[in-house]
Amino acid sequence: xxxxxxxxxxxxxxxxxxxxxxxxxxxxxxxxxxxxxxxxxxxxxxxxxxxxxxxxxxxxxxxxxxxxxxxxxxxxxxxxxxxxxxxxxxxxxxxxxxxxxxxxxxxxxxxxxxxxxxxxxxxxxxxxxxxxxxxxxxxxxxxxxxxxxxxxxxxxxxxxxxxxxxxxxxxxxxxxxxxxxxxxxxxxxxxxxxxxxxxxxxxxxxxxxxxxxxxxxxxxxxxxxxxxxxxxxxxxxxxxxxxxxxxxxxxxxxxxxxxxxxxxxxxxxxxxxxxxxxxxxxxxx
Numbered sequence: 001x002x003x004x005x006x007x008x009x010x011x012x013x014x015x016x017x018x019x020x021x022x023x024x025x026x027x028x029x030x031x032x033x034x035x036x037x038x039x040x041x042x043x044x045x046x047x048x049x050x051x052x053x054x055x056x057x058x059x060x061x062x063x064x065x066x067x068x069x070x071x072x073x074x075x076x077x078x079x080x081x082x083x084x085x086x087x088x089x090x091x092x093x094x095x096x097x098x099x100x101x102x103x104x105x106x107x108x109x110x111x112x113x114x115x116x117x118x119x120x121x122x123x124x125x126x127x128x129x130x131x132x133x134x135x136x137x138x139x140x141x142x143x144x145x146x147x148x149x150x151x152x153x154x155x156x157x158x159x160x161x162x163x164x165x166x167x168x169x170x171x172x173x174x175x176x177x178x179x180x181x182x183x184x185x186x187x188x189x190x191x192x193x194x195x196x197x198x199x200x201x202x203x204x205x206x207x208x209x210x211x212x213x214x215x216x217x218x219x220x221x222x223x224x225x226x227x228x229x230x231x232x233x234x235x236x237x238x239x240x241x242x243x244x245x246x247x248x249x250x251x252x253x254x255x256x257x258x259x260x261x262x263x264x265x266x267x268x269x270x271x272x273x274x275x276x277x278x279x280x281x282x283x284x285x
Contacts, residue, residue, distance in 0.1 A: 011043055011090070011153065019209060037208040044150035046090065047099075048142030050081055052231055059238035071125035074135035074240075082138075094275050095148040099141040101271055106140025107132060109178060116182055119243050136241070143228065143264065147272045154206035157281040158217070162198040164273070170194055171270040174263045188259065195266055205281045212284050221269070225261040229253065232261075 085091035205212040
């Protein structure tokens, strides 16, 4: 097995060691692959997991009368995590570029959505633009970080990957609709239909251990959107942001938000695909 080069992340070397072990055939091999899959997923979620831990930890333990506002602490902590991940090669520079793009895209959306009253940030802060604390952009960056990392860690391959130009048009329409539906008819049903048409035949092949496994990409999008929805419930519970229905006490985030996260997944996936460059599954057969 090849040894990672100098430009590789630290996980590349760890992965070589983990994948070099030979479990016994049968249950031991199945259990090891399952555990290795979970470990790789956890590693891909590293940035998002740390951010979620910060949200919950500061909600429970951060002093309300601290000289530094909680939101400002979260912004500085997120920035420190990013610097540390690059410094210690826990993240590649390509992944950092995706995170930066998501931070910008997410912050622009936050500025609009908070002005429209879709949600609010109830705590004070200095590091903010308008009503949006700067840590919020890192929450969108968590999604981009996960997708970029999981693509590399699991060595994604694809069958029937849609044309890049069509994906760019689709992602643009989704992003515009997030804003335009406040004044114009909401076209998300048409967007869901377009997603189904474009990705209906697309299969993603991923590499948890010895061989590649496959899954319909549409199902993969749904599973990630569901995970993000669970994370969002924890984030709103921690008072990181609040929907109008949560102002008088925390309630479960509406399952209807799954649709919005599914659409965001498409934007995220398209942006990552412009950096990672999809490879046809034919190369592993």
